[in-house]
Amino acid sequence: MAIDLTALRAHFPSLDTGLAFFDGPGGTQTPRPVADAIAATLTGPLSNRGAVSPSERNAAHAVEDFRDACADLLNMPAEGVVHGRSATQLTYDFSRHLAKDWRAGDEIVLSRLDHDSNVRPWIQAAERAGVTVRWIEIDAGTTELDLDSYERALSPRTRLVAVTAASNVLGTKPPVRRIADRAHELGALVYVDGVHYTAHHLVDVPALGADLFVCSPYKFLGPHCGVLAGAPELLETLRPDKLLPSPDNVPERFEFGTLPYEILAGVTAAVDFLAAMDPGAGSTRRERLAHSLGSLHRHEQALRARLEGGLAALGDAVTVHSKAADRTPTLLMAFEGRDAREAQVHLASRNVVAPAGSFYAHEPFTALKLEDPALRLGLAPYTTADDVDRVLEGLAAFL
Incomplete structure (x- = not known):
């Protein structure tokens, strides 16, 4: 089986613009079910967590569902899942x-x-x-x-x-x-x-x-936040500075202030979306995730091969720095005698989104003496062969 790209892409309003997105490593586009989950939670009824009113229970369910979803995604206990504003x-x-x-x-x-x-x-x-x-x-x-x-x-x-x-x-x-x-x-x-x-x-x-x-869920179709997972018994040994009245149970002792319940609901929806891309016959969310992400890996590897072949055909004018035998479908490149930001601007004029920079990777750029900026092309679940051909045609025209 494989991911039905036409059906999948129909869930992404941003794709209706005609843009081809290669900026997934910086943050993916958001499918409608994620946005709907955020809006439905935020408009409630919603209060701080509790067990008395429906609005309190909605907040409590948002937290519980978030931990369960991330536990399935990462194969960790829900009690070891910590929410944060970002990975940083x-x-x-x-x-x-x-x-x-x-x-x-x-x-x-x-x-x-x-x-x-x-x-x-x-x-x-x-x-x-x-x-x-x-x-x-x-x-x-x-x-x-x-x-x-x-x-x-x-x-x-x-x-x-x-x-x-x-x-x-x-x-x-x-x-x-x-x-x-x-x-x-x-x-x-x-x-x-x-x-x-x-x-x-x-x-x-x-x-x-x-x-x-x-x-970071926003790198896999979710909202902007971070998730940390650790064994609950390890987290029990860590003592953060915290407000005296705030919860001291794990994992809540590491979450400061009121949680963004709507964002948590968006993360849950993103995990469910990933699990439904090509769910197979799995009876659990973890099994459906395994099948879907296996199909995603094959899809992205095929597109990466198409992209690498096209870049090789452009000759010595393009230097691809991504060389490892085992790697994700993300390529970093430079252009002989040309500024990568010029390539970014040229591609944008063709409705292709491909950023140039160093992407907070100070150590790799310094250690490998990479030219800053460099152009990064990253694939995502909604990327198509036509998208790959568009970026290759754009780079050929740029050169």
């Missing part, structure tokens, strides 16, 4: 929570492949705690992580390893389980940035070996 905010929060137990002389290991949201919060927390930062480097020839440098970075003093499950600019997917297993041998925690990965693969947090895993 959650990582800053948890860098402070974890750093409370760090001591001078401890070490953490970061990756040169990562978005800055999984780098700068840890560096700043380490500076405050007197903790040493060590690095996993990138192999410039393959754009994959250099695991020999990882071995050199580890020590009995390592407290945390932070790594991405997929690069938001290069698409590179490191061997997270192998990285996690080595960290756990030394008693270190593993924090995984799954923001880009979750948009393209069925996530299994325990199988990845992640102790804490963060993602």
Whole structure:
């Protein structure tokens, strides 16, 4: 079976504009069922959570449904699902929570492949705690992580390893389980940035070996927010600064202020939408997600091959920096003697949305000496072969 693209695309009002979107790594378009869920929750009746009035119960159900949906998406207990305003905010929060137990002389290991949201919060927390930062480097020839440098970075003093499950600019997917297993041998925690990965693969947090895993629903058809998942027993050991009267049970002790119930409902709707793209015969939402996201992966891989073949045909005028053997359908490229922003403007004149920049990937751009800006093309569930042909024709005309 396969995803019915015509039926799927009919759910996206933004596609009626005729635009072809290649900016999915920065945020996908939103299907109508997600917007409807947000509007229906927001217009209520809605109050703060409780069990007395219908409006209170609506809020409580929005929270429960959100945790259950994310639990199915990530293969984690609902009690381990934490809402945040963004993945960046959650990582800053948890860098402070974890750093409370760090001591001078401890070490953490970061990756040169990562978005800055999984780098700068840890560096700043380490500076405050007197903790040493060590690095996993990138192999410039393959754009994959250099695991020999990882071995050199580890020590009995390592407290945390932070790594991405997929690069938001290069698409590179490191061997997270192998990285996690080595960290756990030394008693270190593993924090995984799954923001880009979750948009393209069925996530299994325990199988990845992640102790804490963060993602962003707006990268997979949902509203703007962040989600963190961790084992409830691990979350029980962390003591954030919090208001005295606020709940202290896990996961609510990590959620500050009144939750945005309408946004939570939108996340639930997005997970349900993903599960319905090509649901197969699954009796549970997790099974339907597995089937749908498997079909999505095959769809995106076929389009990626079409895109890469077309770019290769453009010759030496295009340099594609995404080289890893295992990667998402995301390509970063530069143009000989041309500014990538000119390419962005040219494509926009043809109703093709493809951004140029460095996309908060400070470490990869610095380590690989990439030209800033570079053009990024990312595929999404609603991308078609015609979209790919349009962007290739646009780039050929630009060159």
